[in-house]
Amino acid sequence: DIEQLARLRQLSALDLNRLAAMRDLAIAVAFNGSGLQAGLRAVARLNEAKAWEAYFIRNGASCQMMNAFFKIRRKVTLRRRRDCGAWRPSGRLPLPDRATRQRIFRTWLAIEEPNPRERYYRLHQAFRHLSIAVLEAVVRKFEAGK
Numbered sequence: 602d603i604e605q606l607a608r609l610r611q612l613s614a615l616d617l618n619r620l621a622a623m624r625d626l627a628i629a630v631a632f633n634g635s636g637l638q639a640g641l642r643a644v645a646r647l648n649e650a651k652a653w654e655a656y657f658i659r660n661g662a663s664c665q666m667m668n669a670f671f672k673i674r675r676k677v678t679l680r681r682r683r684d685c686g687a688w689r690p691s692g693r694l695p696l697p698d699r700a701t702r703q704r705i706f707r708t709w710l711a712i713e714e715p716n717p718r719e720r721y722y723r724l725h726q727a728f729r730h731l732s733i734a735v736l737e738a739v740v741r742k743f744e745a746g747k
Contacts, residue, residue: 653718659687660725661732670718694735696742705736706743 612620621628654671661682664675673681682688696702708727714720724740725733 653722655685656722657718657733658682659685661687661689661734662721663734663737666721666733666737689732689734694732694738696735696739697731702739702743705731705739709736709740709743 609617620626650671654667654673657667657670658678658681662670662678664678667673667678668675697705705724705728709720709724712720712723714723721733721736724736725731728736
């Protein structure tokens with residue numbers, strides 16, 4: 602009954618506890634098992650996507666990469682960078698020395714993961730001192746044959 606639900610909403614936690622302790626009152630919660638399982642999977646996927654997104658933002662992924670991997674617009678990327686303290690000046694990034702660039706590209710080629718997001722994550726794990734945007738620039742430069 603709608604009136605009973607309205608009265609339940611108005612009860613304090615102490616009154617709800619007293620109500621639940623009454624012997625002749627049964628309170629139960631029912632779940633749709635398959636629906637709950639699907640919902641839990643969806644929440645887990647969403648949490649994983651948000652964790653990936655936060656990792657890439659914190660570690661300096663470019664706006665183009667954030668758009669390609671997460672469908673996040675430039676303004677949102679810039680705001681999130683600022684919010685987490687990962688701001689960087691705009692413009693061309695300074696690339697590491699030639700030997701480091703070659704090591705980066707050899708590592709990139711050795712990563713057999715087909716998913717580009719996972720592949721950049723693994724590359725960044727090998728070169729944590731560099732931003733993901735720098736790694737992306739090095740990879741693109743080598744792949745373009747420059």
